[in-house]
Amino acid sequence: MARVVILGAGISGHTAALHLQRRLKTKADIVVVSPNSNWNWIPSNIWVGVGKMTKDQVTFPLAPIYKRKHIGFRQAKAVAIHPEGDADTAQGFVDIVYTDPTRLGEEEQLPYDFLIVATGPKLNFAATPGLGPDGNSWSVCTAGHAEQSAAALETIIEALKTGERKTLVIGVGHGTCTCEGAAFEYTFNVEHELRERGVRELADVVYLSNEYDLGDLGVGGMTFAQNGFETSSKMWTESLFRERGVRAILRAHVEKVDPGVIHYEVLDGSKHTLDFDFAMLLPPFRGVDMKAYANDGADITDDLFAPNGFLRVDADYETKTYDQWAPEDWPKTYQCPRYANVFGVGIAFAPPHAISEPRKSPNGTVISPAPPRTGMPSGVMGRTVAISIAERINHGDQAPLRTASMAAMGAACIASAGTGLRKGSAAAITMYPIIPDRKRFPDSGRDLTQTSGEIGLSGHWTKLLLHYLFIYKAKARFGWFMIPE
Ligand SMILES: Cc1cc2nc3c(=O)[nH]c(=O)nc-3n(C[C@H](O)[C@H](O)[C@H](O)COP(=O)(O)OP(=O)(O)OC[C@H]3O[C@@H](n4cnc5c(N)ncnc54)[C@H](O)[C@@H]3O)c2cc1C
Numbered sequence: 001m002a003r004v005v006i007l008g009a010g011i012s013g014h015t016a017a018l019h020l021q022r023r024l025k026t027k028a029d030i031v032v033v034s035p036n037s038n039w040n041w042i043p044s045n046i047w048v049g050v051g052k053m054t055k056d057q058v059t060f061p062l063a064p065i066y067k068r069k070h071i072g073f074r075q076a077k078a079v080a081i082h083p084e085g086d087a088d089t090a091q092g093f094v095d096i097v098y099t100d101p102t103r104l105g106e107e108e109q110l111p112y113d114f115l116i117v118a119t120g121p122k123l124n125f126a127a128t129p130g131l132g133p134d135g136n137s138w139s140v141c142t143a144g145h146a147e148q149s150a151a152a153l154e155t156i157i158e159a160l161k162t163g164e165r166k167t168l169v170i171g172v173g174h175g176t177c178t179c180e181g182a183a184f185e186y187t188f189n190v191e192h193e194l195r196e197r198g199v200r201e202l203a204d205v206v207y208l209s210n211e212y213d214l215g216d217l218g219v220g221g222m223t224f225a226q227n228g229f230e231t232s233s234k235m236w237t238e239s240l241f242r243e244r245g246v247r248a249i250l251r252a253h254v255e256k257v258d259p260g261v262i263h264y265e266v267l268d269g270s271k272h273t274l275d276f277d278f279a280m281l282l283p284p285f286r287g288v289d290m291k292a293y294a295n296d297g298a299d300i301t302d303d304l305f306a307p308n309g310f311l312r313v314d315a316d317y318e319t320k321t322y323d324q325w326a327p328e329d330w331p332k333t334y335q336c337p338r339y340a341n342v343f344g345v346g347i348a349f350a351p352p353h354a355i356s357e358p359r360k361s362p363n364g365t366v367i368s369p370a371p372p373r374t375g376m377p378s379g380v381m382g383r384t385v386a387i388s389i390a391e392r393i394n395h396g397d398q399a400p401l402r403t404a405s406m407a408a409m410g411a412a413c414i415a416s417a418g419t420g421l422r423k424g425s426a427a428a429i430t431m432y433p434i435i436p437d438r439k440r441f442p443d444s445g446r447d448l449t450q451t452s453g454e455i456g457l458s459g460h461w462t463k464l465l466l467h468y469l470f471i472y473k474a475k476a477r478f479g480w481f482m483i484p485e
Pocket of ligand 1: 035036046121141376378
């Protein structure tokens with residue numbers, strides 16, 4: 001029986017596992033490897049970070065789902081891939097180390113016929129001295145981090161209630177960060193919470209980002225068609241910042257975070273400091289630490305993985321200038337060029353380049369967002385690769401691979417701007433395609449009829465609905481597969 005090993009049980013890996021099981025039933029042995037025992041609906045960590053949800057509301061244990069679905073599960077982390085096997089076997093295998101408390105530290109070699117790398121990002125706090133919960137700032141990247149942020153925010157709110165003034169800084173903690181949308185969401189949820197608690201006037205809320213303009217969001221900004229007019233995501237976002245009294249510091253690379261002081265450089269090369277009482281700064285991402293070896297034991301990590309640690313797939317990685325970037329550079333099948341049975345999906349695949357225009361300060365510091373790979377495309381990639389593998393198992397190695405390029409895919413993203421069934425709001429953004437295509441859409445690179453932005457209460461309801469729907473789907477409850485990624 002063919003074995004499919006999936007590394008990672010996040011949005012892309014878990015989606016792939018469920019679709020593979022649905023298509024192959026008992027025809028394949030599907031095994032998921034993930035160091036965490038829980039699944040986390042990461043988008044709702046924002047609400048945990050302001051105390052509106054608990055960790056338990058955004059996570060659930062994976063083992064019972066996999067048991068019910070007859071999917072193997074190893075609570076372990078993958079540390080190395082041997083795509084050619086070794087001196088004893090020609091079959092590819094993965095070295096894993098158990099994180100399961102009952103088998104902690106135990107090692108195992110897991111053979112595979114097909115491998116899906118869906119390990120998401122390594123949260124690279126180490127790139128900026130003092131960044132992160134082990135340093136001097138907070139994070140909402142995991143449910144645990146978000147709980148810590150909520151507790152720290154509560155302390156600030158208590159101090160504000162006594163009449164003290166406080167500065168809250170929210171944003172990204174390095175010039176090469178991605179996920180600006182999450183920082184944006186957390187900013188407006190904190191701002192909303194401060195208003196709800198009657199302490200907004202005493203708080204200076206600052207958004208600190210590597211974006212060139214507000215509304216860039218790592219996708220080079222967008223042009224929206226709204227009520228027959230065209231508007232830019234820049235203008236749209238600026239008006240929200242003005243309305244809510246949030247100060248923005250843009251084009252910034254955080255150099256280090258000392259207790260209460262952020263040191264940062266901006267694109268013109270000048271250096272500044274910013275005092276803070278509370279800071280939530282997202283880390284830059286890189287691939288998780290995995291090695292790769294050929295059958296003779298030679299280290300082939302650099303062949304399999306790009307320098308940023310992400311898996312090389314069927315993208316065009318040739319170095320090009322911004323003007324030369326093309327939609328065709330982006331991967332379609334997510335197949336590893338050297339090993340046809342290895343695939344990389346979600347954040348784990350190496351993008352060919354950024355989407356936002358790359359920029360450097362006169363000091364040579366890169367200050368521009370890395371390309372986001374949000375939940376919807378990550379889920380679509382997971383499903384697409386699952387179908388490709390199922391078809392190869394059913395019909396042989398010549399079965400054509402399915403495609404799902406981000407250059408031919410739309411995305412919908414709802415950025416919460418505050419909770420509450422009557423007082424909540426959210427910015428609902430749709431775009432098509434994710435990767436701008438200036439040949440097809442010469443004006444803005446995207447189809448105006450399918451690129452839109454809307455802010456309001458209904459966005460909040462939709463975001464809340466999606467929270468419950470996606471957790472229902474991830475629990476593989478009745479009819480889960482009818483809920484789109
Ligand atoms: C705070 C925040 C808010 C967000 N909000 C939104 C939103 O509103 N909408 C949206 O579309 N996107 C949002 N995103 C982005 C979204 O979370 C990601 O696009 C999505 O999680 C990517 O899926 P993934 O499967 O690639 O990675 P992940 O979901 O991160 O999953 C990676 C998996 O790999 C596992 N893993 C790690 N190392 C190893 C290893 N060595 N071996 C095996 N397994 C390993 C992890 O434990 C995890 O199970 C947000 C992100 C953040 C941080």
